[in-house]
Amino acid sequence: MRAKDLRVVKTKKAIYQALTHLLKDKRLTDIKVSELCREASINRGTFYFHYEEVGDVFKEFFEEVIVDLEESYKEPYKYISALQLKNSALKNLDPKTVRIFHHVKKYEDFYRIILSDNVSTTYYYMFFDAIRSNFMEDSKIGKYDESKKFVYSFMTNAIIGLIIEWYRNDFEESVDVMNLHLVETLNVTTGR
Amino acid sequence: MRAKDLRVVKTKKAIYQALTHLLKDKRLTDIKVSELCREASINRGTFYFHYEEVGDVFKEFFEEVIVDLEESYKEPYKYISALQLKNSALKNLDPKTVRIFHHVKKYEDFYRIILSDNVSTTYYYMFFDAIRSNFMEDSKIGKYDESKKFVYSFMTNAIIGLIIEWYRNDFEESVDVMNLHLVETLNVTTGR
DNA sequence: ACTGTTATTGTACAACTGTATAATAACATA
DNA sequence: TATGTTATTATACAGTTGTACAATAACAGT
Secondary structure (H helix, E strand, O other): OOOOOHHHHHHHHHHHHHHHHHOOOOOHHHOOHHHHHHHHOOOHHHHHHHOOOHHHHHHHHHHHHHHHHHHHOOOOOOOOOHHHOOHHHHHOOOHHHOOHHHHHHHOHHHHHHHOOOOOEHHHHHHHHHHHHHHHHHHHOOOOOOHHHHHHHHHHHHHHHHHHHHHHHOOOOOOHHHHHHHHHHHHHHHOOO | OOOOOHHHHHHHHHHHHHHHHHOOOOOHHHOOHHHHHHHHOOOHHHHHHHOOOHHHHHHHHHHHHHHHHHHHOOOOOOOOOHHHOOHHHHHOOOHHHOOHHHHHHHOHHHHHHHOOOOOEHHHHHHHHHHHHHHHHHHHOOOOOOHHHHHHHHHHHHHHHHHHHHHHHOOOOOOHHHHHHHHHHHHHHHOOO
16 A cells, blocks of 8 residues: 655645745746746656646645635535525625635635636636535535526626626725625626 | 838738647647747747737737627627616516627637636636626716626626536537526526 | 665756847838 | 838747656655
């Protein structure tokens, strides 16, 4: 049986730290493999033994962020099931039940990269799929409803739309204000 | 005064044709500058005189697609102002008033690239901004409503969410069915 | 401590990148 | 047609990429 190799742990840690350091004053897209390896003091061949491109390392970072996102949904106050909102539910919507904005604010540095221009759409879709699958879990009581797939994608991307606007506004609004924006938006779009 | 230089016209045309040809059996991300220049029979230095990377050429393509999108809104039957939908309007929504799905279907080949994984987010945001600005024109009668910026981004990205789902479903649904999905989605999300 | 496994290193290679320069040819305008 | 402008070419260069290979060192398990 194979346990985790200490060499790999050490190498990856060096790469993580190097990337984190380089990201402080350089865009992800501009970081070269050679540069990263130089900073991490590892052989370039070693990098290609584990990854294909610099973005793959960031992807590993983001995978952990996604885990946190998914765990946010498991908390007592669950994610808002906007899909199932009825008139009454909407009126009584407690902004505190929405966890997504907390999460984004918590990992603000990451989302500044993910939502920036000229970055791979891979991360966007990772984010999209994470939110979408949670929407589905929230709403499917029992059987999977194939007919609602468009509804899921509609609502998922709508929320991300709010987050894009938040990002473009340099995340100035507080989490609570963002929750209120969500409620307000639902009101406006439904003409109430 | 400078008129358009024929040399530039000829060079760009060669690049356009080369990229179009290469895109038939290669992903945008995998196309090298050298490869493109070889195919276009132009010097690599000439390419860098006009562009910085292969994606810039595709960006020029897409800019024309965006123009068509904007023109779609100017047609007699305008784009749906989902923002302003009232109960009555929703009930009477004529799917034919929605032009966006026609547009996407028309440029299906482009949107297959733009919405694919591991592509620059630049194109996504070009698409996003085009739709969003049209939403704003539709709804602002007179003064610009700063407070509605989140609503605009919410609705814009929601529509794109439907298109993402459409793309993932290999654009199988007809345009009319997509219009119905939009109506249905608005019904479900508003709990009617 | 021994042994088989494998991650890491150093090296090499062809191809690509981005930039720079000088010479040339194609261009617009008058 | 002549002239000034500039897009294009050819060439060069240092650095990067992706891959391959053999040698080595670090590792896990017994």
